[in-house]
Amino acid sequence: MGTSGWGPSKSGESTVDRDARIGTLADAFFAGSLPTNFIDTSNEYGGSRSEALIGQAMKRAGGLPAGLVLQTKLDRRLSDDDFSADQMWRSLEQSLERLGVNHLQMLYIHDPEAIGFELAMAPGGPVEALIRMKEQKITDFIGVSGGPVGMLQEFVETDHFDALITHNRYTLVDRSGNALLDAAAHRGMGVNNAAVYGGGVLTGDPRFAGTYGYRPIRPEVQASIDAITALCTEAGVPIGAVALQFSLRDPRIHSTIIGATALARLDDTMAEAAAVIPEELWANIDKIVPPASVGLDA
Template sequence: MIDFPTLGMGTAPIGNLYRVVSDAEARATLDAAFAAGIAYFDTAPHYGFGLAERRLGAALAEHDPQGRARVSTKVGRLLRPTDAQGERHGFVDADPFEPHFDYGHDAVLRSFESSQKRLRRDRIDLLLAHDIGRLTHGDAHDDHLAAFLDGGYRAMRDLKDAGAIGAIGIGVNEVAICHDLLDRVELDAILIAGRYTLLDRGAEELLDRCASADVQVIVGGPYNSGILARDLSGPLHFDYAAPDAAILARAQAMAALCREAGVALPAAALQFPLRHPQVMAVIPGLVGADQVHDTIARLGASIPATLWPALDAAARAHPLAKAHSHA
């Protein structure tokens, strides 16, 4: 069993996700995270095409020279130089590279070596195959899966056996590929984003299976890309798009229950995944010292035991279409 802190920081936002984040703001975020005691950071080459890893690596070198903080990064994309600028794949004015999917043996090794350099670390605690799945890749899924099973997975196992990484797994937002790979290979951990939240319970059966298989689970996207990050104020996004009527009805019912209990909806959203004993960490994406401070407060907020069954009942009373769960 791998041992990670309960709270981690997702670094996609400091890779300029959706907006330009200055070096100073990114560093202030990381400084605040270390000061608050956050000791797990999840990143990926895709986040700003190396930018998030570079920024995290610089902060780790200053704040954690002994390598005590846990770090996870990912493989599955190679970065190639580009002259393109502006917004690309959701990242704005990021580093001058273009990501290309490649889950093959040699590509995994090259990606890992590049991440080591950007992160300034010889050893990475957890290495995850990133965004593999049919919903992501469509008709190319079978080829990408074959490349991973025929070579990429072996490269990850070899890195683990050599001591260069502590554990291996996948980092995805699709439930079906998790079941498929659990049938085929041994995994230490699964990072599942957006599929085990107050709103979307699509990974419930997966978590129970992981418990039986002794596979640790990390939950990303606890706010479902924003709808749960505030008390339903301002423009709302669910899985990076406007919420439909079913999602909004479920969110409104849960928000009302939280208000009645004197609990902030984001606090319940952050704490919800940790109720399952197989979830070892939750990793909201953070940018700005204020978000770090808000996250610490939400994690420590007192939630009446009676609220959880009420929220579960609200989820049952407002069913979602199966498509929402990426199953």
């Protein structure tokens, strides 16, 4: 369950109502009554409100129950893009305080493309700080979370990381993350695949038409989506279910991160996960995937 949307409401909803709605979802998670045992957040999600709401719910539950997994991420200071080691320690301290814990199961460096591989890996830089956090047993495992697959592969190949989060690069219409998943699987890393709906367009919701991966959609990608939508309609299954199960069915992917801000949305996701998809549909979809030259990183 992804929590990047656990922040200020964009619909005019009051803060009290927003916190109550998300609090209900968070309480259900920590009660173990949801069909997921894994929650993903970040220092910056929801203007940092996400971690606070999780921490409040975890306190109401009396701590993190056995069998549940909580992961968060170290973030640069957004006001000036400070990605220094000192900022990583500040980010950690803020997260621990909001979550109300002194130890984490999983901790990632978040969006290192903001400074690039060389600076992130430099002595005294943010990755070194993250490694120190694991050495000091503040976190059990460390990972890297970002966008461009070429850069992520460089991080994976250092063999410093236990886990990976990739987003928008392994979906029905963008397979550019394939080699990255192979590299992570070869090393036995935990793999989280996020944004499997490409920012929303692969849900079939017309509100997201015209974009992919939060950018204007390329004509080749739109043509592929139109063709896949037609195949799904013919097969009698929603494209959102196919987009979700594309990730769920890949053995290299251990967790698919799906955002939810209300119980009803999570129910919809589980219905999509359980939808019956004809095996021949996958082969037909594979024939109309755009070439790598039109991927997000091309």
